[in-house]
Amino acid sequence: xxxxxxxxxxxxxxxxxxxxxxxxxxxxxSSIKSTSAIFWLVLHGLCCLISLFLGFRFSRLVFLFxxxxxxxxxxxxxxxxxxxxxxxxxxxxxxxxxxLEFPPGNITSMAGGSSGxxxxxxxxxxxxxxxWPHPNPVEVMRAHQxxxxxxxxxxxxxxxxxxxxxxxxxxxxxxxxxxxxxxxVMHSLMLVPYDLVWIVIEAGGATNETASLFAKxxxxxxxxxxxxxxxxxxxxxxxxxARMRLHALRIVRExxxxxxxxxxxxxxxxxxxLFDEIQNVRWVGALSVGILxxxxxxxxxxxxxxxxxxxEENPESLPVQGPACNSSNHLAGWHTFNSLPYLGKSAxxxxxxxxxxxxxxxxxxxxxxxxxxxxxxxxxxxxxxDLDALTHNDEDIESPLFLLKDFSVVEPLGSCGRQILLWWxxxxxxxxxxxxxxxxxDPPLEITVPSKRTPWPDAPPELPSxxxxxxxxxxxxVKHSSKTRxxxxxxxxxxxxxxxxxxxxxxxxxxxxxx
Amino acid sequence: xxxxxxxxxEDDPVGRLKVFVYExxxxxxxxxxxxxxxxxxxxxxxEIYMHRFLLSSPVRTLNPEEADWFYTPVYTTCDLTPNxxxxxxxxxxxMRSAIQLISSNWPYWNRTEGADHFFVVPHDFGACFHYxxxxxxxxxxxxxxxxxxxxxxxxxxxxxxxKESSITxxxxxxxxxxxxxxxxxxxxxxIFVYFRGLFYDVGNDPEGGYYARGxxxxxxxxFKDNPLFDISTEHPTTYYEDMQRAVFCLCPLGWAPWSPRxxxxxxxxxxxxxxxxxxxxPFADAIPWEEIGVFVAExxxxxxxxxxxxxxxxxxxxxxxxLANPSMKQAMLFPQPAQPGDxxxxxxxxxxxxxxxDKSIYLKSGEKILNWTAGPVGDLKPW
Numbered sequence: 001x002x003x004x005x006x007x008x009x010x011x012x013x014x015x016x017x018x019x020x021x022x023x024x025x026x027x028x029x030s031s032i033k034s035t036s037a038i039f040w041l042v043l044h045g046l047c048c049l050i051s052l053f054l055g056f057r058f059s060r061l062v063f064l065f066x067x068x069x070x071x072x073x074x075x076x077x078x079x080x081x082x083x084x085x086x087x088x089x090x091x092x093x094x095x096x097x098x099x100l101e102f103p104p105g106n107i108t109s110m111a112g113g114s115s116g117x118x119x120x121x122x123x124x125x126x127x128x129x130x131x132w133p134h135p136n137p138v139e140v141m142r143a144h145q146x147x148x149x150x151x152x153x154x155x156x157x158x159x160x161x162x163x164x165x166x167x168x169x170x171x172x173x174x175x176x177x178x179x180x181x182x183x184x185v186m187h188s189l190m191l192v193p194y195d196l197v198w199i200v201i202e203a204g205g206a207t208n209e210t211a212s213l214f215a216k217x218x219x220x221x222x223x224x225x226x227x228x229x230x231x232x233x234x235x236x237x238x239x240x241x242a243r244m245r246l247h248a249l250r251i252v253r254e255x256x257x258x259x260x261x262x263x264x265x266x267x268x269x270x271x272x273x274l275f276d277e278i279q280n281v282r283w284v285g286a287l288s289v290g291i292l293x294x295x296x297x298x299x300x301x302x303x304x305x306x307x308x309x310x311x312e313e314n315p316e317s318l319p320v321q322g323p324a325c326n327s328s329n330h331l332a333g334w335h336t337f338n339s340l341p342y343l344g345k346s347a348x349x350x351x352x353x354x355x356x357x358x359x360x361x362x363x364x365x366x367x368x369x370x371x372x373x374x375x376x377x378x379x380x381x382x383x384x385x386d387l388d389a390l391t392h393n394d395e396d397i398e399s400p401l402f403l404l405k406d407f408s409v410v411e412p413l414g415s416c417g418r419q420i421l422l423w424w425x426x427x428x429x430x431x432x433x434x435x436x437x438x439x440x441x442d443p444p445l446e447i448t449v450p451s452k453r454t455p456w457p458d459a460p461p462e463l464p465s466x467x468x469x470x471x472x473x474x475x476x477x478v479k480h481s482s483k484t485r486x487x488x489x490x491x492x493x494x495x496x497x498x499x500x501x502x503x504x505x506x507x508x509x510x511x512x513x514x515x
Numbered sequence: 516x517x518x519x520x521x522x523x524x525e526d527d528p529v530g531r532l533k534v535f536v537y538e539x540x541x542x543x544x545x546x547x548x549x550x551x552x553x554x555x556x557x558x559x560x561x562e563i564y565m566h567r568f569l570l571s572s573p574v575r576t577l578n579p580e581e582a583d584w585f586y587t588p589v590y591t592t593c594d595l596t597p598n599x600x601x602x603x604x605x606x607x608x609x610m611r612s613a614i615q616l617i618s619s620n621w622p623y624w625n626r627t628e629g630a631d632h633f634f635v636v637p638h639d640f641g642a643c644f645h646y647x648x649x650x651x652x653x654x655x656x657x658x659x660x661x662x663x664x665x666x667x668x669x670x671x672x673x674x675x676x677x678k679e680s681s682i683t684x685x686x687x688x689x690x691x692x693x694x695x696x697x698x699x700x701x702x703x704x705x706i707f708v709y710f711r712g713l714f715y716d717v718g719n720d721p722e723g724g725y726y727a728r729g730x731x732x733x734x735x736x737x738f739k740d741n742p743l744f745d746i747s748t749e750h751p752t753t754y755y756e757d758m759q760r761a762v763f764c765l766c767p768l769g770w771a772p773w774s775p776r777x778x779x780x781x782x783x784x785x786x787x788x789x790x791x792x793x794x795x796x797p798f799a800d801a802i803p804w805e806e807i808g809v810f811v812a813e814x815x816x817x818x819x820x821x822x823x824x825x826x827x828x829x830x831x832x833x834x835x836x837x838l839a840n841p842s843m844k845q846a847m848l849f850p851q852p853a854q855p856g857d858x859x860x861x862x863x864x865x866x867x868x869x870x871x872x873d874k875s876i877y878l879k880s881g882e883k884i885l886n887w888t889a890g891p892v893g894d895l896k897p898w
Contacts, residue, residue, distance in 0.1 A: 119792070119793070120671065120673075120674075120728075120792045120793050121728075122648045122649050122652065123649075123725070124722075124724040124725050124729075125724050125725075125728045125729040125730075125813075126724060126729060127723055127724055127729040127732040127733050127736060128729070128733045128737075128814065128816060128817050129733065129736045129737055129817060130737060130817035130818070133736070133737050133738075133740070133741075134740070134741075135741045135742070135743065135820060136820070136821070139820055139821060139824040139825075140742075140743060140824075142824040142825070143707050143743050143820075143823070143824045145828065146707070146762065146824065146826075146828050146831060147704065147705060147707060147762060149828040149831075149832070150703075150704050150762055150828070150831065150832070150835070151703040151704060151705070153832050153835075154700070154701055154703055154704065155701065155703075157700075158699070158700045158701035159701050
């Protein structure tokens with residue numbers, strides 16, 4: 001709003017500020033061509049040049065002192081204020097001044113005495129900057145707490161009204177990849193905003209190793225040992241896991257846990273939206289699971305298999321398992337994983353080369369209302385079988401659908417299976433692969449015997465004697481310290497404190513060397 | 516105040532007042548709009564929509580004898596530059612010409628010299644008809660409007676351009692556009708302080724210190740590196756969505772103390788942080804601004820972060836709850852067609868509250884108060 005009318009307003013202002021009559025001509029066609037105007041223009045130009053030379057707008061000071069005694073001008077502030085304001089603006093802006101725009105604002109400010117009681121001044125003000133502009137960390141913390149509280153309130157108001165507890169069942173056993181998988185699931189569960197009970201059921205008995213993995217999670221966990229060791233074949237593992245899950249369901253029944261039961265296998269990946277979506281289940285829900293059929297062999301990847309497939313028909317062979325809906329959004333059937341292309345190339349034992357295939361319908365794709373498992377719940381529907389009656393012959397129980405007499409009552413979740421909220425993945429090392437227990441290298445190092453084939457393809461070649469392995473490792477440590485020694489020695493001249501530090505760090509290295 | 520504020524917001528003006536709309540020749544309204552239809556979408560569009568609302572409202576009466584208030588539909592804020600900014604230079608003459616027309620064709624103006632007439636003047640400084648504050652103060656309110664009630668967006672205490680009896684309205688913000696950008700309310704608010712706009716008006720005030728009385732520049736200089744403050748001059752397409760993800764939205768003054776940011780903040784549930792000394796906010800008698808927003812003096816801007824973080828979280832939640840009140844949001848809008856509780860109705864409520872007119876406004880025959888030749892010489896030229 002200023003740009004276009006600038007020129008004529010400028011001319012008007014220039015003439016007005018020095019006329020005592022105060023009669024304003026706001027017409028846009030005015031053009032002042034009097035000698036006085038030209039004189040003022042020349043003077044103004046001169047002031048411009050001087051200001052450019054000096055580096056600040058001295059004309060304001062001049063006008064202030066020249067006209068402060070004039071009776072006609074309506075000067076508002078005392079010289080103190082203008083000087084300090086000037087000083088403030090000086091500290092902020094030292095750029096050369098373009099005197100085009102408005103003349104000293106203070107002089108023409110506050111016309112009329114009617115606004116005498118207002119404390120707001122029109123005109124140029126200083127830009128206030130505090131001396132230490134950086135944020136105060138205490139205040140930053142408080143701001144974050146405020147945001148937390150606001151978000152919590154939002155969740156209470158607009159989120160779910162009565163969120164149900166999530167009961168997560170995870171079968172696991174001690175092996176190389178256990179730490180990786182279980183930590184992943186643990187972190188996902190720690191982010192869930194609802195109440196949670198995590199039932200970790202471990203093949204081969206409950207061990208401290210597994211317990212230490214989720215000790216610091218802060219989640220409510222139930223750690224159960226299952227007295228049978230995990231077999232080495234995928235078939236066997238699937239069977240045992242099914243039995244372990246059934247055992248966990250029996251625990252839910254015994255303890256009368258109330259909530260939504262979901263099956264989180266330790267190597268699966270869950271999205272946060274999954275936990276929001278399963279709150280919508282009434283009795284039994286089915287989800288779409290993305291199947292990441294993966295081969296641990298670099299050469300024969302699943303990509304080559306898929307390429308072959310794409311040449312033929314079936315563009316619909318998506319790696320998804322889950323409910324299939326008809327056009328009216330009712331359950332019509334099931335998508336299962338097409339394992340035909342992988343026949344003959346599938347892995348048979350854990351850590352094998354070959355693609356690990358899922359079952360027809362994975363347990364992970366189902367959620368249950370825990371009340372279905374209870375002995376006597378009030379409004380248990382008729383289509384659910386009793387858990388006790390079935391589990392006597394719990395071989396070949398493939399999926400939680402065994403609980404149902406009628407499969408049509410299953411509720412498809414995730415906008416009728418169109419959203420994939422979790423992924424199924426099986427990545428394991430060979431059963432005989434070694435890893436430090438608890439993933440802590442505890443000195444002194446034990447003498448290790450390298451296995452014939454490690455799961456890591458880039459492992460160093462086998463060494464003839466064991467001692468060289470040990471010294472090789474220690475040499476690395478020694479080399480590391482020697483590397484750090486040289487740059488530090490340069491600095492020790494100036495910083496003596498570091499001397500003591502260097503000595504200290506070397507001590508533990510020496511200990512291991514002596515061994 | 517809180518209890519009565521809620522009732523007052525939902526008052527129904529129908530039946531409490533009658534408004535007569537003068538039929539002015541279309542050169543005062545329709546023709547101007549035809550020349551530049553941008554007037555329908557800019558922030559001064561309230562004058563046009565008020566006219567349209569009154570034409571079809573139940574409070575309108577065709578019988579001027581029974582009218583309590585008289586409305587003159589003259590679009591003074593529709594002479595736009597190529598950039599879209601309204602030029603106020605012809606507005607005093609246009610207004611004067613309109614008043615001359617109504618005073619000569621109808622007897623109602625002369626009866627009270629405009630004391631029961633109201634005008635919508637949504638420009639920067641209301642009826643002072645200038646965009647520059649010093650000039651506006653020098654001109655003062657148009658002399659002919661001395662006795663009329665002014666419905667304007669500008670409001671600052673003890674200012675020449677705000678009369679005692681004025682009604683302050685919010686600037687126009689397009690309701691459909693804002694509706695189209697609503698996001699789910701459960702989206703967590705993760706931005707602490709949000710602001711988008713100019714800090715320095717390099718074109719008109721390159722040194723700084725003039726624009727916004729230096730307050731916006733102070734915000735920038737003090738908080739540009741503060742991670743809690745999401746402030747910049749960029750024009751993101753997600754402006755409305757971002758406001759819905761912020762806890763506080765800054766509403767500092769610009770060249771004039773009011774801005775559409777206040778409306779946007781209220782609609783999107785973001786607590787407005789008002790940095791404008793002595794500002795008079797819209798419908799201050801109906802909306803409890805102290806309870807909804809945070810007021811920060813311009814001199815306290817360098818301590819803005821301390822001020823905002825020291826507000827207890829219960830108070831913040833309370834403000835958000837009050838902001839979530841749909842009648843509050845409705846009162847800020849000018850929807851088409853009009854809906855109960857919207858800004859049109861609040862204006863009518865305000866007018867209704869001034870009734871009944873004091874007997875003294877009716878002039879005795881021959882009595883004249885207004886000076887028809889007052890004001891700058893240029894204003895007296897015909898339009």
